[in-house]
Amino acid sequence: MRRARHAGRTFAWQMLICICFLAIWQWGYALHDRLPWLVPDLLDPYFISRPSDIFEHFLILSCLKSKLGVFNGWFNGEFARCMARSENNLWIATAVTLKNTFFGFVTGVSSGFAAGLVLGRSDKLSAIFQPFITAVNSIPRIALAPIIVLAFGIGDTSKVVTSWIVVVFLVFFNTFEGARSIDEGFINAARLLGASEWQITRTVVIPSTMAWVFASLTPAISFALIGVIVGEFIGAERGIGRLIIESEARAEASGMMVAVVVLMLVGVALSALIWRLQAYLLRWQQHNLAE
Amino acid sequence: MSVQALHAPEVDAPPDARRIDVRGLCKTFQLAGTAIEAVRDVSFNVRRGEFVALLGPSGSGKSTVLNMIATLLKPTSGQILIDGVPVIHGRATPNVGYVFQRDTLFPWRTVADNIGYGLELAGVPVAERKDRVNACLKQAGLEGFGNAYPSALSGGMRQRAALMRTLVVEPQVLLMDEPFGALDTHTKIDMHDVLLRIWEREQQTVLFVTHDLGEALTLADRIILFSARPGRIKESFEVDFARPRNAVKIRETPRYAELFQLIWHSLGEEFIKGRKP
Known part of the structure; x- marks a missing residue:
C-alpha cells in the first residue's frame, strides 16, 4: 500500500520533469530577447529544434505527411508512393540500422564469449595472447571505422564489422574475467561426480560465467548501435546515421533530432529485451535477495 | 576392557578385504619457494564397509591425504589403491564419492x-x-x-543436499572432508544421525576427515590420529560402540567419556605441538 503510493509519487515526479524539460525546449527561447542572461543561445531552435518541429519532421520522414504538410492517408496510395520515392525514409533507415546492430551484436557477443571462455580456461593460451589483446584493446575501436568502411564498402557489411569490433572486446574481457574467477570447488565437485571436460564447460563454466557476460550485454547493445551509426556517418546509402548526415547537410536540426529520438527509443527497447532475458537466465540470483 | 587394549593392532587387513590401500604417502608443497612437508610416509588401509575417521589438529595433513585419495592432489610419492587399482591424479575414480568441507552446490x-x-x-x-x-x-x-x-x-x-548429490549415484566409497565443520553443534548432531542411518543401510566404505573428536567417536569404527605437521599417523583406535548408534544418546554413555578422555590426551599433545611458538 505504502509502496504503491510511493511508486505513484515517483511517477508523478518523473512526469513533471518530462513536462518541464519539453516545455523549456519548446518555449524557452521565446524569452531570449527579454532575458538574455537567463536563456543561453544554445536554446535556439536553429541548433536544437523544438518538440513540435521534431514531431512534424517525424511525420514527414516517416511518410505519414507530405512535404506540403498534408496528411497522406493510408489508403490513397500516397504513403506507398512516398515509401517508394524516398530510399531512406524513417522506416527503412530504422530497419537497416536495427538489422546491422543486431548482426554486429550477435557476432560480437558470440565470438567474444567463445574467445573469453577458451582463453579464460587456458593459462597457456592466455599467456601467449595477453600482449596482443592488451595492444589491440588500447586502440579506440571507433578509430578503425574509416578503414573498415574503406575495406568493406559502404554497404551493410562495413556497419556490421564496425559494430562487431566495438562489441567483441567488451564481451571478451567480461567473459575472460568470469571464466578466470570460477570457484574451483564447483569444478572439482563436477569432476569428482564424473563430468568430462566438455560437461564441466557446459554445466559449470558457462553458467557461472553468465552473470559476468550479462553485465557486459547492456553496454554491448549500446556499443553495437554506436558502431553502426559511426559506420553510417562515414559512408552509407541507408540507415539512421545516414539520415542524420543528410539533415546536417541541410542544417535541419529537427531531422537530426528525429533520428536521435528514434535511436533513443531503439536503445531503450533493446536494453529492455536484455533485462528480460537476464531476469530469466539469472533467476537463481533473485533468490539471494529473499534470504 | 583396559585402555591399552583399545589401540588397534597394526595388522593389515587381508588384501582382498582392502577397499582403500594407502602406502608410503608423502606430500611436500612448494609455497613461495619454501618446501613445506605436509604429509610424511602415511600408510593405512580401510576395509570394505568400514567407517574410518582421520582425526588431527588443523595442519596435520589429514585433508591433504584425503584429497590425494580423491585425486584432487598429486602425491609427491607413495601409492594409493582403491579396490586394488591405483588412482590417477585429476581423473575421478569410479564408485568414489566426495563430500566437500563447504557445500559446493x-x-x-x-x-x-x-x-x-x-x-x-x-x-x-x-x-x-x-x-x-x-x-x-x-x-x-x-x-x-x-x-x-x-x-x-x-x-x-x-x-544435506550436498551429501545427497554425492550419494545419489550410489558410490561404494565415500570420502568426506570435514563436511559438517561449518555447522552449529545441534545441526551437526542431526547430520550425524542422517549419515549414520544412511551408512547403516548402505554400508559404504567411509573415510571421514575431522578435527572434532566427538564427531569421530560418534560415527567411526576406527579413528586414525594424525600428528602435528608434518602429518604422520600417530595412533589408531578402535571405537567399539554397538550399532545402530544414536548420535545424541551415545554421548551420554560412560564408555564415550572414557574413550574421549583417552584420545583427547593424545590429540591435545599434537594440538600443542602444532601451535606456532
Whole structure:
C-alpha cells in the first residue's frame, strides 16, 4: 500500500520533469530577447529544434505527411508512393540500422564469449595472447571505422564489422574475467561426480560465467548501435546515421533530432529485451535477495 | 576392557578385504619457494564397509591425504589403491564419492537439479532421475525444497543436499572432508544421525576427515590420529560402540567419556605441538 503510493509519487515526479524539460525546449527561447542572461543561445531552435518541429519532421520522414504538410492517408496510395520515392525514409533507415546492430551484436557477443571462455580456461593460451589483446584493446575501436568502411564498402557489411569490433572486446574481457574467477570447488565437485571436460564447460563454466557476460550485454547493445551509426556517418546509402548526415547537410536540426529520438527509443527497447532475458537466465540470483 | 587394549593392532587387513590401500604417502608443497612437508610416509588401509575417521589438529595433513585419495592432489610419492587399482591424479575414480568441507552446490541449479547432477552426467533417463532424486529429497528431509535454489536454504539443509548429490549415484566409497565443520553443534548432531542411518543401510566404505573428536567417536569404527605437521599417523583406535548408534544418546554413555578422555590426551599433545611458538 505504502509502496504503491510511493511508486505513484515517483511517477508523478518523473512526469513533471518530462513536462518541464519539453516545455523549456519548446518555449524557452521565446524569452531570449527579454532575458538574455537567463536563456543561453544554445536554446535556439536553429541548433536544437523544438518538440513540435521534431514531431512534424517525424511525420514527414516517416511518410505519414507530405512535404506540403498534408496528411497522406493510408489508403490513397500516397504513403506507398512516398515509401517508394524516398530510399531512406524513417522506416527503412530504422530497419537497416536495427538489422546491422543486431548482426554486429550477435557476432560480437558470440565470438567474444567463445574467445573469453577458451582463453579464460587456458593459462597457456592466455599467456601467449595477453600482449596482443592488451595492444589491440588500447586502440579506440571507433578509430578503425574509416578503414573498415574503406575495406568493406559502404554497404551493410562495413556497419556490421564496425559494430562487431566495438562489441567483441567488451564481451571478451567480461567473459575472460568470469571464466578466470570460477570457484574451483564447483569444478572439482563436477569432476569428482564424473563430468568430462566438455560437461564441466557446459554445466559449470558457462553458467557461472553468465552473470559476468550479462553485465557486459547492456553496454554491448549500446556499443553495437554506436558502431553502426559511426559506420553510417562515414559512408552509407541507408540507415539512421545516414539520415542524420543528410539533415546536417541541410542544417535541419529537427531531422537530426528525429533520428536521435528514434535511436533513443531503439536503445531503450533493446536494453529492455536484455533485462528480460537476464531476469530469466539469472533467476537463481533473485533468490539471494529473499534470504 | 583396559585402555591399552583399545589401540588397534597394526595388522593389515587381508588384501582382498582392502577397499582403500594407502602406502608410503608423502606430500611436500612448494609455497613461495619454501618446501613445506605436509604429509610424511602415511600408510593405512580401510576395509570394505568400514567407517574410518582421520582425526588431527588443523595442519596435520589429514585433508591433504584425503584429497590425494580423491585425486584432487598429486602425491609427491607413495601409492594409493582403491579396490586394488591405483588412482590417477585429476581423473575421478569410479564408485568414489566426495563430500566437500563447504557445500559446493551449484547456485544456478535448483536443489533437485543439484542432487540429480551426477545422474544427468551419467545419462540416466529423466523419469528415473526424477524418482531417485525424489527418494533422496525424502531421505534428507528436503521434501518441498526440490524447486528452491540453494541460496534459499539453511546451512544444514544445504549440506544435506550436498551429501545427497554425492550419494545419489550410489558410490561404494565415500570420502568426506570435514563436511559438517561449518555447522552449529545441534545441526551437526542431526547430520550425524542422517549419515549414520544412511551408512547403516548402505554400508559404504567411509573415510571421514575431522578435527572434532566427538564427531569421530560418534560415527567411526576406527579413528586414525594424525600428528602435528608434518602429518604422520600417530595412533589408531578402535571405537567399539554397538550399532545402530544414536548420535545424541551415545554421548551420554560412560564408555564415550572414557574413550574421549583417552584420545583427547593424545590429540591435545599434537594440538600443542602444532601451535606456532
